[in-house]
Amino acid sequence: MLEKTPKATCLLCKSKYTGTGMTRHLQSCLPKSLKNQRKSQRLKPQPFFHILVKGYYSPGYWLHLKVASSAKLEVLDQFLRDIWLECCGHLSAFSYEGTDLAMGRKLEDVFTPGMELLHEYDFGTTTELLVKVLGEYEGPMEKNKPVEILSRNEAPEILCDVCGKAPAVQICTECQWEGGGWLCQSCAESHECSKEMFLPVVNSPRTGVCGYTG
Numbered sequence: 001m002l003e004k005t006p007k008a009t010c011l012l013c014k015s016k017y018t019g020t021g022m023t024r025h026l027q028s029c030l031p032k033s034l035k036n037q038r039k040s041q042r043l044k045p046q047p048f049f050h051i052l053v054k055g056y057y058s059p060g061y062w063l064h065l066k067v068a069s070s071a072k073l074e075v076l077d078q079f080l081r082d083i084w085l086e087c088c089g090h091l092s093a094f095s096y097e098g099t100d101l102a103m104g105r106k107l108e109d110v111f112t113p114g115m116e117l118l119h120e121y122d123f124g125t126t127t128e129l130l131v132k133v134l135g136e137y138e139g140p141m142e143k144n145k146p147v148e149i150l151s152r153n154e155a156p157e158i159l160c161d162v163c164g165k166a167p168a169v170q171i172c173t174e175c176q177w178e179g180g181g182w183l184c185q186s187c188a189e190s191h192e193c194s195k196e197m198f199l200p201v202v203n204s205p206r207t208g209v210c211g212y213t214g
């Protein structure tokens with residue numbers, strides 16, 4: 001399974017970077033953009049965290065987020081479910097150094113810059129995410145929008161395991177662990193397993209897991 005990841009866009013300044021380049025870029029672009037916003041202020045500034053969330057075992061899937069410091073962990077959990085995880089209402093948890101954190105706790109009471117937490121969704125076929133707190137700032141945030149995306153990875157282009165030529169669009173959940181389950185459209189049509197075993201390829205670290213369809 002060969003893959004190629006296109007560069008992602010910084011939503012603040014529209015410049016393009018790969019994963020690690022984006023982390024470096026945002027640490028200077030974000031404070032710079034806050035300075036500029038201060039001049040044309042219509043929203044009251046409030047504290048927020050800049051966090052990076054990425055697949056623990058698939059770091060090619062990542063999100064740079066701005067999250068209000070007053071938001072509860074459950075707000076971040078719901079956001080991650082909506083964008084990346086939700087398939088059948090499994091349980092989830094944030095933990096720090098092996099200790100689970102109550103979902104009702106506020107970010108400002110838990111997060112400090114430099115901290116790394118774990119988020120787990122579904123304790124059967126678990127999707128593990130690494131949550132890195134990169135910084136805390138003060139700036140305008142839209143009302144009723146405690147989480148904003150600063151940047152998100154572009155969908156990696158993963159080639160079909162069978163022909164190795166066209167991009168994979170379906171995953172056969174029977175065959176994926178033997179390294180032959182990522183299929184392009186035409187190889188999916190001639191694949192011998194039941195079509196009920198197929199899941200679509202989506203831009204999420206939960207692609208091909210349980211009943212996740214994006």
Ligand SMILES: [Zn+2]
Binds near residue numbers: 010012013025026030
């Ligand atoms: Zn930027």
Ligand SMILES: [Zn+2]
Binds near residue numbers: 088
């Ligand atoms: Zn599920």
Ligand SMILES: [Zn+2]
Binds near residue numbers: 160162163183186
């Ligand atoms: Zn193919």
Ligand SMILES: [Zn+2]
Binds near residue numbers: 172173175181191197
């Ligand atoms: Zn199969």
